[in-house]
Amino acid sequence: MAAATLVPRSGTATTVLRIVGAALLIGIAVIHGYLWQAGYRGIDVIGPAFLLDTVLGILGALAVLLAPRRLLPWAAAAGAALALGTLGALVLSTTVGLFGFVESVQAQLWWESFWVEVAATVVLTALAVLAWRGRRH
Template sequence: MSIMDPSPHDTPAMDQDRSPVSTVWRWFGAAGVFVSAMVHLVLWFEGYRDIDVVGPMFVLNAVGGVILTAAIIVWRHWLPLIGGIGFGLLTLTAYLLSATVGFFGVLSPFEFAGTPEIIAAMADVTAIVGSGMALLRERTTT
């Protein structure tokens, strides 16, 4: 069995639950991933691309976030939801490190509460909560 195969928990009852509640949580998580990815893309264009390690990470975050957004919405499997949780946690952790102790040479404590940072942090929390709730909802209905 591969990860592409439906899990043993993928039943018609699970599909029925996905329509109203789980689908809303999936879209909520996908929106968080997408907004965070777009903030990183904007910041990359605004000069972060010139930072050695962090610049490539910002563009990878943006591209990966767009792909993950589509996967959360289209692929009715638990794996993209885990990806949404991980994306939000890792992105938020990298941001908190860069604002406190430094992250790959970037320490920006004065930018801790700028508009892009607040939007991205809120989007990351949204990705974590939305993906997590969809995962819980889909797992508990079987």
């Protein structure tokens, strides 16, 4: 009986993590797209990277929402990698600089970006682990 109750909970948890993870990837896309339009597009390397983050965030959200169960761990892991990569780039740009660009924590949407990327990394990693374990059972 206990095993029967675990399946629906696991399915519900997976669904919730899919939705939240996709929403966070859309958040990353919206922030980077907005900042790209607000002037970051003119910054060498950083501008194109922001545009790429916008596109990849949207594609990642779609992948997390629409991936069949067998591909979900990979879609979630790719989304987590995107979030972690953007988080790493944000921290690097604020500390030592990135491609000659140095950001400040006072910059527009810095903290929002930081927390969305942290949350996306955590949620999508949890989804990847949960989906991977679900594939083995």
